[in-house]
Amino acid sequence: MSDSGTSGGLTTIGAGNNDAPWDFFDSKEYFEHNYGHLRDDDRQIIKIVTDFFVHCFDRTVPQKQLASAIDVGSGTNLYPALAMLPFSSSVTLYEHSYTNRQWLSDQLGRPKPSWKREFWPVIAGARGPYRKINDPLDLLASCAEVTKGxxxxxxxxxxxxxxxFFVAESITTRVDEFRRATLRFVNSLRPGAPYAAAFMCRSQGYFVGSTFFPACSxxxxxxxxxxxxxxxxxxxxxxxxxxxRDGYEGMIVATGWKK
Structure with missing residues (x-):
């Protein structure tokens, strides 16, 4: 089903995930709007997630026990991957959009200043496993792989x-697709694996540049x-x-373990 059309010179996209032109997602504009500077909401989310990961790995993780990690739908957001760094031997940046994959690959080589200047100090905080990392962006570049998926x-x-982070509810208006995407994410983990997931609450969809993308409320x-x-x-x-932006009612952060 698709109700694509135009209104006032703006492109609108249909309800399902397959209706949206993900390969033409304006990664540069999205990054500048969302992550060019650290926002207070992301600051709060980072604290929730890093506190949880430190709780899960309450001692230094031996090299042989470092996790294989995945960040699903990375988009232009590096802070979930950075939050997993102390506990991971490898990080898969799993991304569907061609433009986002190109952006991620470029960032691993030439990261934007906000990641180290604004985001990393909040990620590291006073938490031991993070404070031991001298150059997080270099470490991420050495262990991360951008993967089409x-x-x-x-x-x-x-x-x-x-x-x-902000994926399952931000790729479709359909509840069944939201649920299936969330279940696929959790099921990609091994039993007992920790996870952190973030969602936009009551999102009505969002513009990136002049293109409107679907979301599930x-x-x-x-x-x-x-x-x-x-x-x-x-x-x-x-x-x-x-x-x-307009059309949402805050953010939701879930943490836990796969059964």
């Missing part, structure tokens, strides 16, 4: 640690009911967020 085609039981209850069959949920928290 569709979230609906993730293979089960592949990774020991995982993140998915979900709540904390929707996230909980979706995760419960496949995950042990440690916590689901809401984060206030204002001014990023």
């Amino acid at each position: 569709n979230i609906f085609e993730l293979r089960p039981n592949q990774y020991n640690l995982g993140t998915m 979900i709540s904390v209850d929707d996230v909980r009911s979706c995760l419960a069959p496949v995950a042990r949920i440690r916590d689901i928290e809401t984060v206030e967020s204002h001014g990023l």
Whole structure:
């Protein structure tokens, strides 16, 4: 189903994931708007996620036990991958969009200043495993691999640690696709693997440049009911967020372990 059309010179996209032109996603514009500078909502999310990972790995992880990690739908956001660095031997940046994959590959070689100047100090904080990393962007470049992939085609039981930020609810208006994407993410992890996932609450969709992309309007209850069959949920928290764009009611962060 597609209800693509134009209105006032702006492109609008249909309801399903396959209707959106992901290969033409304006990565540069999206990065500048969302991650060119650290926002307070991301600061809060980073603290939730890094505190959880430190809780999971409460001692220095021996080299032979470092996790194979995945960040699903990385887009133009490096902070989930950076948050997994102390605990990972490899990080798969799993991305469907061609333009986002190109952007990620460029960033690994020439990262934007905000990652080290603004995001990393918050990620590192006073937490021991993070403070031991001298150059996080160099380390990420050495262990990360940008991989083309569709979230609906993730293979089960592949990774020991995982993140998915603003993906499952931001690729479709369809509840069944939101649920399937979330389940695919969790099922790509091995039993007992920690995960952190973030969602836009009650999103009505979003513009990137002049193109409108679909989103599914979900709540904390929707996230909980979706995760419960496949995950042990440690916590689901809401984060206030204002001014990023119109048409949403904050952010949701879920942490836990795959069953």
